[in-house]
Amino acid sequence: MVRQERIILALPELNIPTNKLVAIIGHNGSGKSTLMNVLARQSLLDSGDILLDGVSLSQLSNKALARRISFLPQGIPSAAGLTVSELVALGRYPWRGAFGRLDETDHQIIARAIEQVDLQGYEHKITDDLSGGERQRAWIAMLLAQQSPILLLDEPTSALDIAHQYELMNLLHSLNRQHEQGVIVILHDINLAARYADHIIALQQGRCFYQGAPEELMNKEKLVDLYGIPMTVTPHPNHESKVALVC
Template identity: 60%
Template sequence: MFELNQVLVERNNRKILDIPNLQLPSDQVCVILGHNGSGKTTLMQCLARQLSPDQGEITFNGQSLSRFSQRKLAQNIAFLPQSLPISSGLTVRELVQLGRFPWRGTWGKLKRDDHTIIESAIEQVGIDQYANQFVEDLSGGERQRAWIAMLLAQESPVLLLDEPTSALDIAHQYELMSLLKKLNQETGQGMVIILHDINLAARYADCIFAMKQGRCFFQGSPEALMQPDRLEALYGIPMSLIQHPDNSSKVALVC
């Protein structure tokens, strides 16, 4: 469980993030929504300790994030930024091996258990056939799966993903979210994911945290958010809902 208390981030005397009190579950698929500039990435960076708030405190399972060593933090929280780090010259297996760094360090030799974890992570995301290929030679969807395999090899109980679907076509977006939902159900690892697509979020999220102008606009179930007036207030544009033809969920449309 992440808990934020009086968290404030300012830039040029403007409040980028202003969260008086917030609890985010760390064992579910929790999606962060909001328009561009609403503070989503700033919040994610604070959760990942890539950014320190100007005021307030963030705790993870009752302990202040500021008190975690870098290694201990990585053992508990895995973070995938929107702009992926350069991985030129690395095969998929070599990239996934980097996930063992928090447990073995720079010079630590990988043991049999490490190799088992690495191969299992590659298998879990369904890219076994690409294990010896260079990451830069993969398609966008396959590359995202490789990075997620690295996070799985890290064995952190919580994964933070900043817009993992942003560079993918619609088919790969749904494939990736289906994979993350499946991993959450099978491994118990929590997912905190920034998305832009309200319908993608409503389909796969257990809970949604919606932001507007750096503040909490909504927190609750997808069903509770999927109301025309609430969506219009969040995005500033008239929206309507239709019934999904194959299940009981609703689909949001711009009027």
């Protein structure tokens, strides 16, 4: 049996904007997924507390939490034969319960969520038969139907090719800008984070190495300290963000 080392987080003064697109980055094992699971209340704190709008997450019921935060864990789960519409309808659970009937308002919210992720025409397709990028969008539509102001996504680009990675990040950026959807996303690619995020949290061995604007993190010295390898930074030829390169 392989023993998995427990990640210990020490983040006494971490402040996460809930109305921006926030990227969490860092080495494997730096605590990114541990932090995400704590934010989603999938894992409990040994000490300390997490406040959302001044209220402790521990004081919220499961239904109340689901109305504030929606969470997509690492790896796309199977949709068990559900169509896109049926999957997205699951997002109404916090408002209707397991056996509540959907009314016209619910159906409008479901249709709008599908439209927001550009899956019109896919409503009756089996979710598991879609491409990786389409499945990812279907699950995000389910989160949008939940109508939580904050989306938490753990490495949503990890199983996607580069074209679908940028497609997904464009979608998340659009949701934040056009629909004021708060997004907190774990990313492995520093350049994706620098291009799309308003705020970056960089973890290193369970501690906060950096939190703030991407522009301040994207310099050679900080990136070398963060990743421990020779790196350089150059302006993007067609975008205002900078690009990090391994030397």
